[in-house]
Amino acid sequence: MKKIKNYFILFIAAAVLSSCSGLNKMKKNASLVNYNVVPEVLETHAGTVDVTIKGNFPEKYFDKNTVLEATPVLIYDGGETVFENVSVQGEKVQANNAVISYTGGSFTYTNSVPFNEGMMVSDLVLRIKATRKGTTLDFDPLKLADGVIATSTLVELDPQTILMKDNFKRIVADSRMADIHYLINMANIRNTELKSEDIAALKEFMALVKENDRLEFTGTTISSYASPDGELDFNEKLSGKRGETSTKYVKAEFAKSKIEDINKDEFITSEYTAEDWEGFKVEVSNSNIVDKELILRVLSMYSDPVVREREIKNMASAFDALKTDVLPKLRRSKIIVNVNKIGRSDEEILEAIKSDPTALDIEELLYAATLTKDAKEQLKYYEIAASQVPKCIRAHNNVGVTNMKLGNIDAAKTAFEKAQALQNNDVVKNNLGFVALVQGDSDKAEEYFSSMSTSTKESRFGLGTIAIQKGEYDKAVNFFGNDANVNNALALTLKGDLARAKAMLDGMEMCECGLPSYLKAVIGARMDNKDYTVASLKEAVGFNAEWKEYAKKDIEFAKFAEDEAFKAVIQ
Secondary structure, eight states: OHHHHHHHHHHHHHHHHHHHHHHHHHHHTGGGSEEEEESSSEEEETTEEEEEEEEEEOTTTSOTTEEEEEEEEEEETTEEEEOOOEEEEOTTOOSSSEEOBTTBEEEEEEEEEEOOGGGGSEEEEEEEEEEETTEEEEOOOEEEEEOEEOGGGGOOOOOOOOOOOOOOOSEEEEEEEEEEEOOTTOOSOOHHHHTSHHHHHHHHHHHHHHHOTTEEEEEEEEEEEOOSOSOHHHHHHHHHHHHHHHHHHHHHHHHHTTOGGGGSTTOEEEEEESSOHHHHHHHHHTSOOTTHHHHHHHHHHOOOHHHHHHHHHTSHHHHHHHHHHTHHHHSEEEEEEEEEEEOOOHHHHHHHHHHOGGGSOHHHHHHHGGGOOOHHHHHHHHHHHHHHSTTOHHHHHHHHHHHHHHTOHHHHHHHHHHHHHHOOOHHHHHHHHHHHHHTTOHHHHHHHHHTOSSOOHHHHHHHHHHHHHTTOHHHHHHHHTTOOOHHHHHHHHHTTOHHHHHHHHHTSOOOTTOHHHHHHHHHHHHTTOHHHHHHHHHHHHHHOTHHHHHHHTOGGGGGGTTOHHHHHHHO
């Protein structure tokens, strides 16, 4: 019995030694296995790092009873991120892994992990654990790649909110009109006409303008007419005489009121119309004449005034109605006195909004915010406007836009939602879209932008930015179109259109943030243009010194790491 037990122990020991021998041999020859990483330098797109590893095992390497568990790991300062593992097995293993024959074989592994900035300076390492009949052995970690390119994260979250404009006009044109009517074939002005309500109102208006410093006369137009009945030559002379008598009357009224503007050159302009067919058409259309449709048809059929008059006179009953209801209204001179209303000056508006904003109307309140470059002052003025006119969508919207400018995102959202409650229009949708984008809710932002009835340059910028975040670079470029901005250039870079991206950035005014200049440096590196890279990076660092530290860990510049000119910029 003791002898059998000893044989069993020897058998177990032999089995263990056999397992260890097989595993040790695989570990020893691990360098014979060929691993290819795609891409050779890892990149992040759409917030993830994707990796494909292709492994090729040589003939007589893979033990028939062994399982290899491979785990890719990104190791960086302060931590590591582990990918899902993959297992392959020898021919005699009873499991569901990919089988590697003793004569050799291969496997392809694809997986992804969320990106974090620490991964920019990292090592992609493959950890391998071999198991054979219950015995395990860890292989030496195998380094596969260096770092992660993070250029896709350079997207600019620029909230392109839309301000709603004021309608303030300092000078507003105004006018008053009065008619002087004449008897048939007459040009003299009757006293009864000078006592009419519209003449009295015109004289009252002239007196008001004279006494008001914020009103000024700009001119007077007199249009005189004859009705379209009778001979054309006679009517032409008649309408001219009516113009003369009405002009004489207007001049006398200005002189009597001691309004000196009457002495200005061309202050009064006079014109006359021999036969007022347009006025005739309007009056007939507005009348209750039984045959008015027939009369209007004659006007549309004939353009010759003689034929028109003849055809209308042939309609006896209709013409009788015209003589009493329409034609007398056309024998007139129309007097229009034009003035300008002079609004408050910029200084007066600023003084009023600080001392007594209730004296200002909504247009002046909104305009006041455009008179200062101080965003905090602008916000104060828009808040006053929103308080005084709570149903003004523009005031609430502009409170939101200014809060966005100041970085008060939650306050901006509240203001935009108030505007939305008044009217859910495209401008408000655009602005709420950028709130969502800045707050990291790209899905909600896309929903707002896409719900707009008409896209705008701003909303397309938002959608293009979201497309970059999703890794959809062709789609992003389509949204941006020919608009020259750093995100468009970034999308072009990421889709490989380096020449167009470079041309776009070279034609842009550089931003003090330094981002466009830094992107130029990246493009230069990808085009293997050292001078352009160094010059652009120097420009970026000149705008913002923080790019110096970022460039040190950016693997885009790996090929220039030992170049003295490059090192001089980042050190």
